[in-house]
Amino acid sequence: MSNNEEYLAQRQLKKGAAGWILLAGLGVSYVISGDFAGWNFGIAQAGWGGFVIAAVLMGIMYLTLVLSLAEMSAAIPAAGGGYSFARQAMGPAGGYLTGLAVLIEYTLAPAAIVIFIGSAVNELIGIDGPIVYALFYLIFVGIHIFGTGEALKVMMVISGLAVLAIIATAVVLLPEFDAARLFDIEPAVNGTEFLPMGYYGVWAALPFAMWLFLAVEGVPLAAEEAKDPAKDVPKGIIAAMIFLLFTAVLVVVLVTGAAGAQVMGESAVPLVDALNMTGHNNVATMVNVLGLAGLIASFFSIIYGYSRLVFALSRAGYLPKNLSLTSKRKVPVRSLVYPGILGFVISLTGEGDLILSMAVVGATVSYAMMSGSHILLRIKQPELKRPYKTPGGIVTSGISFVLSLVALSGVYAYDVRAFFFTLALFAVGMAYYFFIGRNNLVAATAEEEFALLSQAEDELASA
DSSP: OOHHHHHHHTSOOOTTOBOHHHHHHHHHHHHTHHHHTTTTHHHHHHHHHHHHHHHHHHHHHHHHHHHHHHHHHHHSOOTTTHHHHHHHHHHHHHHHHHHHHHHHHHHHHHHHHHHHHHHHHHHHHSOOSHHHHHHHHHHHHHHHHHOHHHHHHHHHHHHHHHHHHHHHHHHHHGGGOOGGGGGOSOOOTTOOSSOTTHHHHHHHHHHHHHTTTTTGGGGGGGGGGBSSHHHHHHHHHHHHHHHHHHHHHIIIIIIHHHHOHHHHTTOSSHHHHHHHHTTOHHHHHHHHHHHHHHHHHHHHHHHHHHHHHHHHHHHHTSSOGGGGOOOTTSOOHHHHHHHHHHHHHHHTTOOHHHHHHHHHHHHHHHHHHHHHHHHHHHHHOTTSOOSSOOTTTHHHHHHHHHHHHHHHHHHHHHOHHHHHHHHHHHHHHHHHHHHTGGGGOSSSSHHHHHHHHHHHHHHHHHO
């Protein structure tokens, strides 16, 4: 076995741990906490009508992005997801920039979510702060270290409880729906009943509309652990996206129509408040508890996502190579632990909203890069074997590319601090690449890396 093959043999994930149903569950789990809270603040920015326009635009962006990712994940089934696609399309620097963008999103998002978990725990039992943050990181990083298949099954159960809460809320609130309540926000100067804050409000509401779908793009990070990546990853990510569109309609229309746009725009727990306002206190208590399950599901699954990205970047040499060593259970333990420690430290700031806005900046940059990768791969490598092809081809990925840039500008409209703080993180990350990372790459091209990985797998299989 050559040195490269031996190196990659020590960095193997567990094959066949996930079929398409588990992958779809992973996609839903990434996102589900966004249905419980956060999205509704977009109504305060734009009114219900303006927020619906923002949500439709972001729904289109994510759907076209997911269809583009489905093609690339079937053609390039590597654990790096968007990083792997961008490296093949744009070379090492483009791959790293895309990976850095996703890494910013996936490291910051759990730090923000654990702050929200702390608030939820405080409501239930009166405990919050660093102790809660540390406990949740320890428990859920620990479950991932135990094994991939086991972790994904636990995640499915937690996500199922959260989905149950959303469905129960929709069923109970359906008879309470009144369309007039959707437009009960007093219009500002030059505003209308449908757009009380005008079109600027729609722009500022885009980051909140993203919370209904944020992180679903992480499904391809599980590609190397799928049973049949070429079939399972496209089916899993598309199924997740369709289900998330359904839950988005339920919460945006039914919850707001039952409680009113004015109240929803200011609510920290919109589903619970809507149920309490309409007299469904027992269901509200249940949803309050299961809302914690939704937060935990997203926290748990994004930990999985960042570990696979760090693993892939480390294995390729972009990050320190010891981060990609795997255990006897084929788990990248260091890729789980070190970003978890960093996330915990970030959570100590208590700035949940700012951290999540910064995660959105990282996300939108990665969406533009991944959409651009789909376009470039179609043009530069038309002969690439594509078991699944994106409907509409580069027109579809072109739509997601344009809308991702629009969404990025929306963060600037809402929170200038988050925009520039995240740009500073990009500057630090790219400086690391140019001074250190690019000098330690294991392979010169993406194709060479994949070929070496395949050889290492064959060596292990025949050993």
